[in-house]
Amino acid sequence: MRKFTTAAAAFAGLALTxxxxxxxxxxxxxxxxxxxxxxPIYAKWAEAYKAASGIGLNYQSIGSxxxxxxxxxxxxxxxxxxxxxxxxxxxxxxxxxxxxxMGGVVPALNVQGVGQRGLKLxxxxxxxxxxxxxxxxxxxxIVALNPxxxxxxxxxxxxxxxxxxxxxxxxxxxxxxxxxAWKSKIGTNTSVxxxxxxxxxxxxxVSGTVRQIANSIGYVEYAxxxxxxxxxxxxxxxxxxxxxxxxKSFQAAANGANWESQPGFGISLNNQRxxxxxxxxxxxxxxxxAKPADPARSQAALKFFDWAFAxxxxxxxDLEYVPLPxxxxxxxxxxxxxxxxxxxxxxx
Amino acid sequence: MVAVSxxxxxxxxxxxxxxxxxxxxxxxxxxTRAAAITVLVLLFGIMASxxxxxxxxxxxxxxxxxxxxxxxxxxxxxxxxxxxVGTLSTALIxxxxxxxLSIGTAIYLTQLAPAxxxxxxxxxxxxxxxxxxxxxxxxxxxVFVPLFAAWFQVPVSSVVEGMPIVGTIxxxxxxxxxxxxxxxxxxxxxxxxxxxxxxxxxxxxxxTVLRESAYGIGCTTWEVVRHVLLPQAGVSIxxxxxxxxxxxxxxxxxxxxxxxxxxxxxxxxxxxxSTIASRIASEFxxxxxxxxxxxxxxxxxxxxxxxxxxxxxxxxxxxxRQY
Numbered sequence: 009m010r011k012f013t014t015a016a017a018a019f020a021g022l023a024l025t026x027x028x029x030x031x032x033x034x035x036x037x038x039x040x041x042x043x044x045x046x047x048p049i050y051a052k053w054a055e056a057y058k059a060a061s062g063i064g065l066n067y068q069s070i071g072s073x074x075x076x077x078x079x080x081x082x083x084x085x086x087x088x089x090x091x092x093x094x095x096x097x098x099x100x101x102x103x104x105x106x107x108x109x110m111g112g113v114v115p116a117l118n119v120q121g122v123g124q125r126g127l128k129l130x131x132x133x134x135x136x137x138x139x140x141x142x143x144x145x146x147x148x149x150i151v152a153l154n155p156x157x158x159x160x161x162x163x164x165x166x167x168x169x170x171x172x173x174x175x176x177x178x179x180x181x182x183x184x185x186x187x188x189a190w191k192s193k194i195g196t197n198t199s200v201x202x203x204x205x206x207x208x209x210x211x212x213x214v215s216g217t218v219r220q221i222a223n224s225i226g227y228v229e230y231a232x233x234x235x236x237x238x239x240x241x242x243x244x245x246x247x248x249x250x251x252x253x254x255x256k257s258f259q260a261a262a263n264g265a266n267w268e269s270q271p272g273f274g275i276s277l278n279n280q281r282x283x284x285x286x287x288x289x290x291x292x293x294x295x296x297x298a299k300p301a302d303p304a305r306s307q308a309a310l311k312f313f314d315w316a317f318a319x320x321x322x323x324x325x326d327l328e329y330v331p332l333p334x335x336x337x338x339x340x341x342x343x344x345x346x347x348x349x350x351x352x353x354x355x356x
Numbered sequence: 357m358v359a360v361s362x363x364x365x366x367x368x369x370x371x372x373x374x375x376x377x378x379x380x381x382x383x384x385x386x387x388t389r390a391a392a393i394t395v396l397v398l399l400f401g402i403m404a405s406x407x408x409x410x411x412x413x414x415x416x417x418x419x420x421x422x423x424x425x426x427x428x429x430x431x432x433x434x435x436x437x438x439x440x441v442g443t444l445s446t447a448l449i450x451x452x453x454x455x456x457l458s459i460g461t462a463i464y465l466t467q468l469a470p471a472x473x474x475x476x477x478x479x480x481x482x483x484x485x486x487x488x489x490x491x492x493x494x495x496x497x498x499v500f501v502p503l504f505a506a507w508f509q510v511p512v513s514s515v516v517e518g519m520p521i522v523g524t525i526x527x528x529x530x531x532x533x534x535x536x537x538x539x540x541x542x543x544x545x546x547x548x549x550x551x552x553x554x555x556x557x558x559x560x561x562x563x564t565v566l567r568e569s570a571y572g573i574g575c576t577t578w579e580v581v582r583h584v585l586l587p588q589a590g591v592s593i594x595x596x597x598x599x600x601x602x603x604x605x606x607x608x609x610x611x612x613x614x615x616x617x618x619x620x621x622x623x624x625x626x627x628x629x630s631t632i633a634s635r636i637a638s639e640f641x642x643x644x645x646x647x648x649x650x651x652x653x654x655x656x657x658x659x660x661x662x663x664x665x666x667x668x669x670x671x672x673x674x675x676x677r678q679y
Contacts, residue, residue, distance in 0.1 A: 071641035165532040170617030170630075172429070172642030197430045198642055206534045206628040207617030209638055220502050221532045 038309045041068040042075015042088030044210075045174055045229060046109055046292045049329045050088070053316045056323060060315070063308060072174050072198065079103070079295050085302075085309045087295040090174020091198055092274030104298050104347060105272030106340040107291035108313065110330040112230040112258045113178050114240040114288070116218045119145055119225075120160050127241040128153050128250055131186030131279070131287060134243065137225060138166055139189060140204035145223055160223060167217045167226030170207025172198040178290040179227045182278040230258075231328035247283035257286035258330040267339055291332070296347065303349035310344055310356045317341070403659060410653030412646065421653060427619040427635075434650035436657060438621040442536060442629040443661065446611065447604040449540025449625070450547055454604075455597055457544065458551035463581055465552075466559040478556065485549035493613030496542040497534075501614055504541075505533030509626055528626035534616035537625040542614050543607055547600035554596035558589040591673050598669040605662050608633040632658040 040050070047069035054065035070078070072089040079087030080101060088108075098105055115134060117127060129137075133149055136142040142149060146159045169176045177198045184191040194200050208217040211232040218226040218238065225241075230253050233240050242250040251257040264282040267273050277289040294313065300306040317340070321331040332340070344356040413421055413434060424435015461481065465474055509531040516523045528535070562585055570580045586593070616628020617638055630638070632654045643651055 073642035073644045076644065163530050165530050170612075170638040172639055172647075195430050199429050199639065201426070201428055201619060204530065205618070206530075206532050207630075207638065209612055209617070213613075216497060217532075217534070220497055221505065221534070222502070224532065 036062075036308075037064045037066045038086075038305070038312055039066045039084045040075075040086045040088060040294075040309070041070050041078040041084045042295075043072045043090045043174055043292055044069040045090050045111060046088060046329070048231075049109055049320075049324050049327050052323050052327060053312075053320045056319070057312055057315055060319075061311075063312070065312060071172070073172060076295065079297075082297075082301065085296070085300075085305045088292065089295060090290065090292045091177040092270070092272060092291075092293050093295060095271030095274065098272050102298050103272075103295050104343060105274060105293050105295050106343055107267075107273050107332060107336070108294050108316070109324055110258055110262060110277070110289060110291045110332060111328075112253050112261075112286050112289045112330070113175055113182075113227050114230050114233050114253050115243065116215060116226045116228050116233055116238045116240050117224075118218050118221065118239070119223055120162075121158050122239065124239045125242055125252065126157060126239065128244065129241045130244040131182065135183045135187030135190040137164055138168075138183060138202070138205070139187075139193065140166070141189075162223040165221050165224035166202070166205030167214050167221070167224050168202050168205050168207050169199070169210070169214055169227075171209050171213075173210075174198065174290070174292065175211065175227065175229055176200065178278065178288060181276055182288045185276070185279045234328050243287050245283070245285055245287040246279045246281050247285075249283045251284055251286050253286045255325055255328075255330045257284055258289050259333055260284035261286060261289040262291070262330075262336060263333050267336055273340070273343075298347055299350070300347070300355075303355045306347060307355045310347070314341065314356075403656075406652055406656040406659060410649055410656045413649040413653035414656075416646070417650075421650070422657065425621045429639075429647050432646045434646070434653075436632070436650075436654050438619055439630050439632045439635045439654060440657060440661070441621060442539075442615065443605060443631040443633070443658065445536055445625065445629075446540045446543055446615070446631055447601060449537060450543035450604040451597070451601060453541060454544035454547045454600060455551065458548045458596075458600070459555055459593065461548070461552040462555035462559055463585070465556050467577065467581065467585070478553075481549050481552050481556075483549075484545075485553060489546065489607060489610045490613075492542055492546050493610035496538065496610060496614040500542065501533035501538060503533075504538055505531050509533055513626065524623045525625055527624050529624070531626070532616065532628070534614055534628050535624075535626050536615065536622075536629045539611045539615040539629075539631070540625070542610055543604045546607065546610060547604055550603065551593075551596045551600045554599065555589070555593050558592040558596070559585055562588045594669065594673050598666060601665060601669075602662060605665065606633055606658065607631075608637045612637050632661075 047067065050065065050067045054067065058064045072091060075087035075089050076093065078084045093103070093105055115129065119127065129150070130153065133142065133153070136149070143163060144161060145164055146161050151159060177196065180190075180194065180200050181196040183194070184196045194203070206217065208214040208226070211228045214226040215228050215232060215236055215238055218224045228238065240253070242252070244250055260282045261277045261280040264280045264285055265275055265277050267275055269275055272293070273291070274293070277291060279287050280289070296306060296309065317332075317337045324331045345354045347355050349355050417424060417434060421434065421436055422440065423437055424433070425437050426433050426435050427438070428434070465478055469477065509528045512526055513528045513531055516526045566584055566588065567580060570584045575583070611631050612634040615630055615634055617630050617634060618628035619630060619635075620627075622629065636651050636655060639647065640651055
């Protein structure tokens with residue numbers, strides 16, 4: 009019996025010593041949850057920031073919806089969402105919102121005889137394809153845009169995201185901007201009622217399906233298309249040009265936009281007028297409380313974001329994310345002054 | 357009989373009085389009772405929390421939650437019919453293909469296969485049961501679906517186009533290879549190992565003397581299987597089939613890969629659709645508010661559907677017993 013007690017005490021002591029460093033480490037870590045799209049870059053930034061400052065980030069990529077839920081439940085220091093939260097909801101919850109990094113969406117293709125960037129499409133045509141009105145690859149409208157390209161007499165297989173996602177939000181918002189039929193019949197959301205096509209789960213589900221199914225078209229994050237070497241179509245922008253999707257054309261969209269026109273920077277970067285702008289671009293957003301219960305923790309999170317703005321551009325570009333242009337970063341930093349502690353003093 | 361048991365009882369009593377060993381039995385009984393009660397509590401706990409979580413959806417849409425075909429996250433209107441139909445039709449297809457395949461395998465392995473062939477095939481069947489469902493899903497998407505589209509959907513669609521009934525059921529509007537039928541076929545592959553290995557074990561347990569007597573009076577192999585083996589193992593085989601059906605109804609990952617995840621109701625088995633489980637897997641991450649309630653409500657419906665199917669199975673089993 010005595011032996012057992014000693015063993016138990018020793019075991020408890022072990023558990024205690026093991027637990028102590030763990031809890032103290034967690035106290036210093038910043039916690040966040042939400043969007044899956046920016047997860048790779050947040051993880052990369054967190055790694056570099058930990059090396060620089062000793063403070064880690066515990067980010068759970070549970071999806072934008074989950075991120076909004078978690079920050080509303082106040083279980084994390086910040087939430088992350090691909091689709092901006094509406095101004096009235098921000099006011100109601102007492103939250104501020106700001107963009108962190110950008111990405112573009114491209115129409116991924118698998119069409120016989122069509123190579124990388126080998127096909128040109130317009131926004132209204134994309135809407136007609138995704139509405140099921142244009143059914144064949146050799147439809148006269150597609151052929152007219154692509155002289156010299158041999159298109160097969162095959163049914164177009166449309167592929168979309170079956171899970172709710174910020175990518176779908178950006179895509180459907182773009183289609184609503186360029187097509188009244190899309191706007192009235194389908195609309196904009198993180199998941200919509202697709203009239204035709206099949207669904208794949210996540211960027212990998214869509215790209216896998218596009219790759220497996222002949223004569224298909226889907227939409228994926230540009231970073232994903234580039235890393236997986238998917239072929240994609242060029243899309244005509246609002247200025248009538250066919251820019252190549254890359255960091256320059258995404259930043260051109262951000263530069264031309266009027267960021268202050270919506271509360272929480274919740275504007276759309278789709279279909280910008282600039283001739284260099286890729287037409288389907290979006291930012292991903294951070295959500296925090298304007299009057300946080302624990303100002304010290306929010307301050308630590310803001311310091312991390314500030315560090316990422318100052319030092320993170322190279323890392324972002326390496327992973328095919330697009331940093332915000334400097335004037336936009338300055339506006340975001342200015343917005344942080346709106347976050348105060350209980351005494352009304354700005355925490356950043 | 358009575359005398360013997362009294363004798364045993366007396367011996368037992370004297371033994372106890374003499375040795376007074378540690379009484380393990382009450383402890384054992386309590387432990388097993390606790391295990392059984394835990395299962396019951398878990399079941400009711402899950403059921404109650406799902407009804408609680410889905411209640412706002414049930415209240416808002418009423419019967420429309422079961423009969424509605426709209427799944428509109430924008431206007432928060434949720435009807436589960438396409439998913440319910442998808443669940444039942446994929447499971448039905450899986451049964452129609454899978455059950456004859458598994459029972460055939462089991463009969464061949466136990467009655468007809470040469471000894472050197474029995475073991476490798478038997479092991480292969482058991483290995484199939486151990487393959488994780490995501491592997492079936494990926495194999496389905498990467499290997500099966502393109503072949504199925506090129507060699508089955510396209511030719512069949514072009515043959516049946518315009519025909520009455522058949523033309524509706526087997527016509528693919530977009531021959532992508534993904535759809536209800538593909539999901540049903542993959543499900544069939546997944547349930548075959550379960551039903552086949554269980555059935556094989558049942559058939560193996562039938563005393564050899566029964567089989568040999570039947571052969572002795574001049575029965576053919578077919579007659580032995582039909583009139584001796586199957587009636588003997590019948591109830592257990594139905595049990596095995598029900599296990600497979602349970603898996604087919606609830607399978608998530610593999611189905612999500614190959615069913616096409618469309619929230620639409622279609623009369624054609626070639627068209628994409630969704631099941632309750634695949635819908636939940638697809639949308640749960642990003643669901644908020646009423647959509648979350650609707651998904652939990654769908655889970656509740658799946659619970660109920662499975663329950664009803666099992667009850668029907670019980671009734672069938674008792675019918676079989678009577679004959």
